[in-house]
Amino acid sequence: MSKKKTVFDKNPLFSRSFMSRREFLKAQGGIAVFMAASGVGIMNWPEKARAEDYPDIALSTGVPDQATRTSVELLGGMSSFVNSGDRVVIKPNMSFAHTPDRATNTHPEVVRALAQMCVQAGASRVLVLDNTLHSAERCLELSGIRQACSGISGTEVLALSSARFFQEVELPGALNFRRTDIMRQVLQADVLIAAPVAKSHSATGVSLSMKGMMGLIRNRGVMHSRYNLNEAIVDLCTFLRADLTVVDASRVLSSHGPHGPGEVIRGDIVLASRDMVAADAKTVDLFPWYGRSIRPEQVAHIRIAHERGLGRMDIENLDIRTVEA
Amino acid sequence: MNFKRTVQAASLLFFLALLLLAAFPLKTWFPTDFFLRLDPLVFTGTLISSREWVSALAPGLIIILLTLVLGRFFCAYICPMGITLDISDRVFRPRYNNSFLSPEKSHGLRRVKFWILFFILGTAIVGVSTVFLGSPLSLITRFYGLVIYPLAVHILDLGLDSLFFFYSALGLERLAYIEFQTPRFATQVFVLLFFAAVFSLVLLSPRFWCRYLCPSGAVLALFSVRPLLRRTVSSSCTECGLCQSKCPMQAIEPDPARTRHQECIVCEECVRICPEKAITFAPGFRQADRPAPYWPQRRRVLASVLGGMGTALLLQTGVREVRSDTAPGNLASKFLIRPPGALLEEDFLGRCIRCGQCMKACPTNPLQPVWFESGILGLFSPKILPRRGPCEPLCNICGQVCPTGAIRSLPVLEKTWARMGTAHVLREKCLAWAWDRKCLVCFEVCPYAALELRRVPDISIPVPFVLLDKCAGCGACEFHCPVQAESAVVVEPMNSLRLNKGSYIEEGRAQGMSLEADPDREREPPEDILTEEDSPEALPPGFNY
Numbered sequence: 001m002s003k004k005k006t007v008f009d010k011n012p013l014f015s016r017s018f019m020s021r022r023e024f025l026k027a028q029g030g031i032a033v034f035m036a037a038s039g040v041g042i043m044n045w046p047e048k049a050r051a052e053d054y055p056d057i058a059l060s061t062g063v064p065d066q067a068t069r070t071s072v073e074l075l076g077g078m079s080s081f082v083n084s085g086d087r088v089v090i091k092p093n094m095s096f097a098h099t100p101d102r103a104t105n106t107h108p109e110v111v112r113a114l115a116q117m118c119v120q121a122g123a124s125r126v127l128v129l130d131n132t133l134h135s136a137e138r139c140l141e142l143s144g145i146r147q148a149c150s151g152i153s154g155t156e157v158l159a160l161s162s163a164r165f166f167q168e169v170e171l172p173g174a175l176n177f178r179r180t181d182i183m184r185q186v187l188q189a190d191v192l193i194a195a196p197v198a199k200s201h202s203a204t205g206v207s208l209s210m211k212g213m214m215g216l217i218r219n220r221g222v223m224h225s226r227y228n229l230n231e232a233i234v235d236l237c238t239f240l241r242a243d244l245t246v247v248d249a250s251r252v253l254s255s256h257g258p259h260g261p262g263e264v265i266r267g268d269i270v271l272a273s274r275d276m277v278a279a280d281a282k283t284v285d286l287f288p289w290y291g292r293s294i295r296p297e298q299v300a301h302i303r304i305a306h307e308r309g310l311g312r313m314d315i316e317n318l319d320i321r322t323v324e325a
Numbered sequence: 326m327n328f329k330r331t332v333q334a335a336s337l338l339f340f341l342a343l344l345l346l347a348a349f350p351l352k353t354w355f356p357t358d359f360f361l362r363l364d365p366l367v368f369t370g371t372l373i374s375s376r377e378w379v380s381a382l383a384p385g386l387i388i389i390l391l392t393l394v395l396g397r398f399f400c401a402y403i404c405p406m407g408i409t410l411d412i413s414d415r416v417f418r419p420r421y422n423n424s425f426l427s428p429e430k431s432h433g434l435r436r437v438k439f440w441i442l443f444f445i446l447g448t449a450i451v452g453v454s455t456v457f458l459g460s461p462l463s464l465i466t467r468f469y470g471l472v473i474y475p476l477a478v479h480i481l482d483l484g485l486d487s488l489f490f491f492y493s494a495l496g497l498e499r500l501a502y503i504e505f506q507t508p509r510f511a512t513q514v515f516v517l518l519f520f521a522a523v524f525s526l527v528l529l530s531p532r533f534w535c536r537y538l539c540p541s542g543a544v545l546a547l548f549s550v551r552p553l554l555r556r557t558v559s560s561s562c563t564e565c566g567l568c569q570s571k572c573p574m575q576a577i578e579p580d581p582a583r584t585r586h587q588e589c590i591v592c593e594e595c596v597r598i599c600p601e602k603a604i605t606f607a608p609g610f611r612q613a614d615r616p617a618p619y620w621p622q623r624r625r626v627l628a629s630v631l632g633g634m635g636t637a638l639l640l641q642t643g644v645r646e647v648r649s650d651t652a653p654g655n656l657a658s659k660f661l662i663r664p665p666g667a668l669l670e671e672d673f674l675g676r677c678i679r680c681g682q683c684m685k686a687c688p689t690n691p692l693q694p695v696w697f698e699s700g701i702l703g704l705f706s707p708k709i710l711p712r713r714g715p716c717e718p719l720c721n722i723c724g725q726v727c728p729t730g731a732i733r734s735l736p737v738l739e740k741t742w743a744r745m746g747t748a749h750v751l752r753e754k755c756l757a758w759a760w761d762r763k764c765l766v767c768f769e770v771c772p773y774a775a776l777e778l779r780r781v782p783d784i785s786i787p788v789p790f791v792l793l794d795k796c797a798g799c800g801a802c803e804f805h806c807p808v809q810a811e812s813a814v815v816v817e818p819m820n821s822l823r824l825n826k827g828s829y830i831e832e833g834r835a836q837g838m839s840l841e842a843d844p845d846r847e848r849e850p851p852e853d854i855l856t857e858e859d860s861p862e863a864l865p866p867g868f869n870y
Binding site: 133134135136138156158160161162163164165200201202203204205206220221222224225228229230255258259261289290292294298299300303 | 769
């Protein structure tokens, strides 16, 4: 916890009233008391000054592998997210039985780079997880992600869907969508990394880090049918708040997502942030969607997340640094 | 373990292994429908009902020819039904009651199997296949594939489930992450009840099914009147009668030297138990050993054949019997979606032996046995239930494992064009159409890109439309639709492409179809749905204000 800085460190306006996956984990570990005691302390962490050196959003151009490493480096390197012995979950998009050129799944090199960095930072276990839409086996194969991550020690790429891999939890910060089944491995993880591909989405405008969290739960259907989908996504993200978000914009599916085929733009960019909302907002801002420029607040779940204090979409006020990998 | 048991165990294990291997992707060059093709009734019945030489079924003919030499060895050593009955007979055999059927009753009952056989062949003459009623291989494949297999997977999955923490603790995570999707099937209770009845017949006699009912056994009995290899009794016989009481087929006459070869399945139980070692199975030519052959009475045969023909003809007048033609007045059940590559309906029903192998093999479990949706003649034939699972565009396993060619074995590309039906949106249930909810899951999941989003007046979000020329009826939309109970987008067999021969691609193109489902292929993005200019409606789908 000590090394992690979130938007809350900077902006005391944002409430911390909801319990995220991280606090859930701590509570499960029986150190809820510790958390309660240190809750105030987070605001005045001694390393805060150092955090100021890191941008809110790090943006790196170049080939996927290098760009991923550079962008995370700009945020202070993986070791500022992953401590020795940590269990890490990486959530890419690998829900479609498509090859990387379709831009519907995260580029395998991005996932590989992240997994390698986690292992280098001392992670004891790296799980790359998704609950796929298409046949699990074909997704793992065609996306190239399993192949790319084979041979990295302690790393597994898994598509899980059976009930036994999930546990029902309350989402204390949620307004409407207040309980759901989440992968146990995610609940037990010390670090959650969102690694979405940048793509459009017919129902939610874009599908980035926040929308991607739907891949870690069992029953997504109710988010469509019972709730307002955009509100439900924000409800889910109050709990599944990624510690690090890395958006793969090496290729951008700018139209007819999430399935495509649509217009695939060469983005050659990877951007990283501690703030899911900021990362998503910046991605929306960077590229044309259906040939038009879209403002972050035109994406309902980004706007709602901002309004509810989950993160910031006012990218004009954020420290964004660009570097060439 | 004697020779018989060893061969039986090997046969049954081989049968079960092939059944397990009948899965997508197919991992063996060996035909997984091998045992089904050995069934002499499947050969004879399908030959007549389909009016075609089906070379895949030739092994059935080979069994018949071998029977001329070896007798009914098939029943004892190969038939998984017979072997299963041997096992169940040992389990359920009454301990204190050996007063089985009297010889007179037994003799009369033996004829029943011939009546069943000729009844089935009678229906086949009309072009209707009722082989499934009695073919032991069809029945036993259905039993193991649709009842036992799902049960085994379910138990295995629950086992993994309950041991999950144990594995995790041991660090055997690879083991822990194995997922089994339990297949689920309709009519499994009926199949189970049928087999419970067959198993319980051991109360009347061992191998009751084989002795009195099995039409495949009847076919073989017709060809084993004087097999070359036959039971011979030497002069050291003391007529103790042990062999008569132990013969599972009651094939030994009151004079123990005489054998009813048509009933003898060459299991050689008598050889093993004879205290005088007086019995051998050897090539025999002597006339004296042979009792008069039993030929079913001509009148009975005629009555059975006519009964079969009459029944089939009568059932064909049923209002629910499905025909292939699309003329008005032909009721096609909206649930009757046949698997891709199924022949024209009449020919399909003439070929399909309802073994359930396609259902077992299908990776996503939409293939289900039909109950009465297509009349009595369609009983147990496969249909697609998209709500249970979508038909995977790049899978062609159902045709590959079909023993009779009722479902054509197609190359993958051809199969993606074998259209099963057409989806349509139930606008009064659709989240987007009826409730202004952002959903459009159907659009997301359609592998054929057959759903299009359009803006319509009075609805704030784009709503889904099905493109007629692109929909293959795979059911991905219906399966994934988050609307509860009945899906808000449903597939009906409308416009299914059924061809007995020729290319689905050519015919589909000629009909104006465009069923490209290869996800790796570059596709043109669908037409843009944007309206022009900067009005709020002009935003692309999913964006607000």
